[in-house]
Amino acid sequence: MTTHTNSAHTAGSDAFGASTPGDVDADTPVLNAVGGDWDDLVDEAAAMHEERIVVNMGPQHPSTHGVLRLILELDGETVTEARAGIGYLHTGIEKNMEFRTWTQGVTFCTRMDYVMPLFNEAVYCLAVEKALGITDQIPERANVIRVLMMELNRAASHLVAIATGGMEMGATTVMTIGFRERERILEVFEMVSGLRMNNNYIRPGGVAQDIPAGCIDKVREMVPLVHKGTKEIEDLLNENPILKARTVDVGYLDLTGCIALGATGPILRSAGLPYDLRKADPYCGYETYDFEVITRDTCDSYAKLRNRLDEIHESLKIVDQCIERLDKNPGPVMVEDKKIAWPAQMSVGGDGQGNSLDHIREIMGESMESLIHHFKLVTEGFRVPPGQAYVAIESPKGELGCHVVSDGGTRPYRAHFRDPSFNNLQAVAAMSEGGSVADVIIAVASIDPVMGGVDR
Amino acid sequence: MADNPNAKPRHSGADGDPQKSESSFLSDLFAPVAGFGVTFSTMFRKVATEEYPEQKRPTQLRYHGRHQLNRHPDGLEKCVGCELCAWACPADAIYVEGADNDDESGQRYSPGERYGRVYQINYLRCIFCALCIEACPTRALTMTNEYELADNNRADLIFTKDQLLAPIQSGMLPAPHPMVEGMEERDYYQGKVTGPTPDQEKWVREHSSDEESAE
Ligand code: SF4
Ligand code: SF4
Numbered sequence: 001m002t003t004h005t006n007s008a009h010t011a012g013s014d015a016f017g018a019s020t021p022g023d024v025d026a027d028t029p030v031l032n033a034v035g036g037d038w039d040d041l042v043d044e045a046a047a048m049h050e051e052r053i054v055v056n057m058g059p060q061h062p063s064t065h066g067v068l069r070l071i072l073e074l075d076g077e078t079v080t081e082a083r084a085g086i087g088y089l090h091t092g093i094e095k096n097m098e099f100r101t102w103t104q105g106v107t108f109c110t111r112m113d114y115v116m117p118l119f120n121e122a123v124y125c126l127a128v129e130k131a132l133g134i135t136d137q138i139p140e141r142a143n144v145i146r147v148l149m150m151e152l153n154r155a156a157s158h159l160v161a162i163a164t165g166g167m168e169m170g171a172t173t174v175m176t177i178g179f180r181e182r183e184r185i186l187e188v189f190e191m192v193s194g195l196r197m198n199n200n201y202i203r204p205g206g207v208a209q210d211i212p213a214g215c216i217d218k219v220r221e222m223v224p225l226v227h228k229g230t231k232e233i234e235d236l237l238n239e240n241p242i243l244k245a246r247t248v249d250v251g252y253l254d255l256t257g258c259i260a261l262g263a264t265g266p267i268l269r270s271a272g273l274p275y276d277l278r279k280a281d282p283y284c285g286y287e288t289y290d291f292e293v294i295t296r297d298t299c300d301s302y303a304k305l306r307n308r309l310d311e312i313h314e315s316l317k318i319v320d321q322c323i324e325r326l327d328k329n330p331g332p333v334m335v336e337d338k339k340i341a342w343p344a345q346m347s348v349g350g351d352g353q354g355n356s357l358d359h360i361r362e363i364m365g366e367s368m369e370s371l372i373h374h375f376k377l378v379t380e381g382f383r384v385p386p387g388q389a390y391v392a393i394e395s396p397k398g399e400l401g402c403h404v405v406s407d408g409g410t411r412p413y414r415a416h417f418r419d420p421s422f423n424n425l426q427a428v429a430a431m432s433e434g435g436s437v438a439d440v441i442i443a444v445a446s447i448d449p450v451m452g453g454v455d456r
Numbered sequence: 457m458a459d460n461p462n463a464k465p466r467h468s469g470a471d472g473d474p475q476k477s478e479s480s481f482l483s484d485l486f487a488p489v490a491g492f493g494v495t496f497s498t499m500f501r502k503v504a505t506e507e508y509p510e511q512k513r514p515t516q517l518r519y520h521g522r523h524q525l526n527r528h529p530d531g532l533e534k535c536v537g538c539e540l541c542a543w544a545c546p547a548d549a550i551y552v553e554g555a556d557n558d559d560e561s562g563q564r565y566s567p568g569e570r571y572g573r574v575y576q577i578n579y580l581r582c583i584f585c586a587l588c589i590e591a592c593p594t595r596a597l598t599m600t601n602e603y604e605l606a607d608n609n610r611a612d613l614i615f616t617k618d619q620l621l622a623p624i625q626s627g628m629l630p631a632p633h634p635m636v637e638g639m640e641e642r643d644y645y646q647g648k649v650t651g652p653t654p655d656q657e658k659w660v661r662e663h664s665s666d667e668e669s670a671e
Pocket of ligand 2: 534535536537538539540541542552572591592593594595596597
């Protein structure tokens with residue numbers, strides 16, 4: 001600990017940073033549970049007549065969703081105070097992006113919230129495109145592919161949220177079904193982008209390459225199966241008395257609380273407000289799709305869970321519409337402007353995947369100008385005029401924003417993300433204080449934070 | 457509290473549909489135990505588990521696997537040592553050192569002026585993003601579908617050129633050897649070279665016997 005954190009402690013927080021100022025007096029006995037016999041410790045605690053216990057849950061705890069550290073102050077079994085400790089998965093992604101070209105930035109930001117990589121990519125690319133002023137020039141087909149991929153990703157992310165949430169409650173069947181269904185979606189991602197996660201598929205100006213032959217059929221085949229699998233989860237959970245006993249009226253956060261804490265996504269919609277950026281501030285042509293915004297108004301974890309399940313069906317509904325459009329309208333998937341468009345034209349051959357021979361013939365054998373473009377874009381990248389842009393989209397977890405600032409160079413001056421998990425995590429205290437320890441798990445699971453996104 | 461969980465969902469999902477009310481009386485009755493039905497029917501399903509490594513599931517065609525350095529049909533290397541792949545790599549995983557081809561001393565590895573003398577990919581750094589193969593202007597660098605790249609030490613995960621180079625296909629002549637006579641570099645990219653010529657074969661024969669006798 002550095003000296004300045006020590007001085008912060010004198011202002012009233014304890015060694016965990018868990019207490020609000022003023023509630024620790026200097027002569028409170030401190031009991032540290034490190035090794036030794038538990039019974040001795042209990043005797044010692046009993047002898048001190050001190051009921052209040054501070055417990056660190058995490059960062060290495062199987063039910064805290066990754067490396068989330070929860071600092072709980074307990075009175076018996078009741079949580080009197082809860083704080084979230086974050087920062088254990090800080091990766092410096094935003095800083096790293098300042099040292100890479102705008103195009104390379106996609107490979108970094110896709111790794112923030114690794115359960116919804118395509119949303120990270122999409123919001124970053126939309127922000128870059130806004131800064132470039134080319135939002136209108138993005139080809140229609142690229143937009144449809146983006147929507148397709150995002151909605152599949154939304155379903156996958158919700159499946160993970162429900163699966164891991166179920167596992168944390170001890171419902172391992174929910175976990176296996178959730179991951180089984182997600183696998184079908186990841187297979188489509190692998191087919192389209194070559195990777196199951198961290199796809200590096202959506203690029204400034206469009207998408208990396210068109211969907212491959214057979215993809216549409218595969219999605220058509222997959223969608224009903226995921227519907228069915230989700231239905232199975234619903235059968236398992238919706239009216240299950242055990243689940244309801246554990247989630248109904250647990251993790252309660254009403255609309256005022258959501259607004260005050262900046263909570264968005266399924267949490268906000270479980271409090272009854274139909275706020276969804278796909279409707280409120282459409283991007284990528286969402287205004288042309290037919291889907292419902294799912295809301296409930298019981299504000300509890302059960303409502304959040306049900307919202308997610310319903311949203312999977314709504315997402316798959318959008319996927320169906322995307323597939324119809326992709327089937328009918330071929331076209332380019334990258335902006336026309338050769339100064340911005342990433343020059344690669346990929347093809348798969350006997351030697352693997354690489355630039356297509358046609359493209360090679362053009363740049364190496366025929367057109368010197370194309371070759372110069374190719375070299376310039378790869379080595380230096382394109383320039384973004386000085387200025388800044390902010391774009392927000394509706395990710396599975398809530399409002400995901402990206403703020404890019406350019407000084408006119410080929411790299412971001414700053415790229416910042418408003419990750420919904422980060423803001424939603426603030427609600428842990430409001431949702432779990434006053435409940436029991438077991439309810440904390442439910443509350444965290446219903447927030448569905450992904451630490452990669454929280455810490456970035 | 458347990459009997460009032462359903463806030464009205466604002467969509468016409470299965471649970472809120474009035475037309476279904478008759479048939480749904482039974483399903484409502486059994487809803488709390490519907491999970492047992494799921495569990496029971498799962499027993500008769502095909503198991504989704506993958507039996508890796510006994511059975512390897514083939515990847516999708518576009519899968520980003522191990523890299524490969526390719527050759528022209530006559531066996532010359534496609535890599536021209538331009539370092540574009542290294543520039544494009546966001547993880548700084550590629551190291552390339554170009555060198556001049558030299559016909560006089562018989563050191564010609566690729567058509568054109570330069571070739572990649574040193575080529576390394578560090579698989580400890582590589583994130584398989586494929587920006588390098590998108591950057592390569594000659595299709596020298598491609599990604600195969602091979603994914604079993606784990607190892608138990610760091611040194612072996614820095615792949616060198618001889619590990620990355622594609623195997624010699626039948627008919628190809630291993631570099632170095634001269635270009636097809638009368639052809640320019642661009643002819644290679646325009647697909648005019650389809651295999652080694654007798655002159656090249658002769659050169660390689662002579663040259664390799666030279667080497668042997670020199671030893
Ligand atoms: S796949 Fe990506 S990280 Fe790996 S070598 Fe190529 S550019 Fe670098
Ligand atoms: S592999 Fe391709 S991009 Fe890399 S140095 Fe060789 S020719 Fe250039």
